[in-house]
Amino acid sequence: MRALPVVVALLVTASVATAQDDPLRTARDLYASAAYEEALAELTRVGSSAATAPTTRETDAYRAFCLVALGRAGEAQEVAESLVRADPLLSIDQFPDASPRIAAMFAAVQRRVLPQLVKDEYRTARAHALESAADAKPRLLRVRALLGVAGEIGAVDETLADVRMLVDGFLELAQATEPRRPPDVTTADAAASAAVSPPAAAVATAANAGVTAPTAVYQPQPKVPPTLLDLVRRLHRGAAIDVVVNERGTVDDVIVTQSVTAAYDALIVATARTWRYKPALKDGVPIRFVSAVVINASGK
Numbered sequence: 474m475r476a477l478p479v480v481v482a483l484l485v486t487a488s489v490a491t492a493q494d495d496p497l498r499t500a501r502d503l504y505a506s507a508a509y510e511e512a513l514a515e516l517t518r519v520g521s522s523a524a525t526a527p528t529t530r531e532t533d534a535y536r537a538f539c540l541v542a543l544g545r546a547g548e549a550q551e552v553a554e555s556l557v558r559a560d561p562l563l564s565i566d567q568f569p570d571a572s573p574r575i576a577a578m579f580a581a582v583q584r585r586v587l588p589q590l591v592k593d594e595y596r597t598a599r600a601h602a603l604e605s606a607a608d609a610k611p612r613l614l615r616v617r618a619l620l621g622v623a624g625e626i627g628a629v630d631e632t633l634a635d636v637r638m639l640v641d642g643f644l645e646l647a648q649a650t651e652p653r654r655p656p657d658v659t660t661a662d663a664a665a666s667a668a669v670s671p672p673a674a675a676v677a678t679a680a681n682a683g684v685t686a687p688t689a690v691y692q693p694q695p696k697v698p699p700t701l702l703d704l705v706r707r708l709h710r711g712a713a714i715d716v717v718v719n720e721r722g723t724v725d726d727v728i729v730t731q732s733v734t735a736a737y738d739a740l741i742v743a744t745a746r747t748w749r750y751k752p753a754l755k756d757g758v759p760i761r762f763v764s765a766v767v768i769n770a771s772g773k
Contacts, residue, residue, distance in 0.1 A: 496522075497531055504570060509539040530560065534568055541575050553582040561590050561619050584628040591619045595636050599643070599700070606647035606707075613647065616640050635698060638736040642704040645734040677753055677762045687718045687750035687762050695744040695768070697737065705737050711769045712741055720759040722750040730765070741768055 496519050503512035513536065520532045533556050540549035556563055557579075565571045565579040594616045601609035620637050623629050629637075677684045697705070713731035716724055727745040729738050745766070753762035 509542045513539045557586045602643045610647045642734045642736045685754040687753045691749040695740045713767045716764045718750045718762050722752040
């Protein structure tokens with residue numbers, strides 16, 4: 474009989490150890506058994522003594538789950554919003570107890586809250602990038618990750634698309650200011666070869682004798698946002714493109730032969746596709762022609 478206190482002591486010790494290792498186990502069990510009010514009470518107890526951010530995050534997540542189950546949608550959304558604001562990259566998929574209804578509620582809160590969080594994060598990253606693009610790189614990568622989440626849940630509007638373009642520009646500026654490694658000879662040779670090789674479908678260039686080059690009749694400059702334009706100027710290099718003009722004077726293709734940033738290149742390519750020409754001529758007959766165009770930071 475004297476062994477009984479030892480057994481009880483061991484059981485109590487094991488119970489305490491389990492509670493310390495997994496403080497939310499009881500709350501999860503109560504939630505799984507549909508005892509939602511009891512689970513909320515347990516979550517309040519755990520939350521008052523939560524020692525780590527992951528425990529606090531999971532406590533709030535299960536609080537939202539219980540509130541949804543109890544039909545207290547407004548309170549659930551408030552808790553979900555606090556979760557998103559605390560960790561915009563939080564994925565509800567990491568919680569196996571999240572039902573489709575909970576996931577839908579969480580996604581709706583994200584769609585409402587995330588765009589402004591992205592803009593706030595971008596303003597902070599931009600302020601650092603204007604001082605030092607390289608030092609701001611971690612912040613810029615975080616904004617890009619947030620934009621990825623926004624894209625997954627359908628929360629990207631025209632404003633966030635502009636933010637994505639500017640973030641990419643700042644990141645390329647950061648990369649341009651980093652110490653450069655010696656290029657791989659094979660890669661460098663391949664890039665150089667691709668840059669000087671005209672498109673296979675083109676039939677004439679300025680080097681061809683007896684060919685009259687096309688004449689531009691509509692050639693607007695790219696509309697570049699001021700912040701991106703400032704980035705381009707900081708890089709101190711212009712863009713170069715090959716424009717494939719067909720027999721009708723419209724543009725069949727645009728090939729970037731000297732890149733500035735992905736965002737700036739994309740604007741140039743999109744604008745160049747709208748250009749119109751009097752077609753190139755050979756013996757008085759319209760022909761396809763590859764026209765090389767250099768664009769500086771203020772336009773063509």
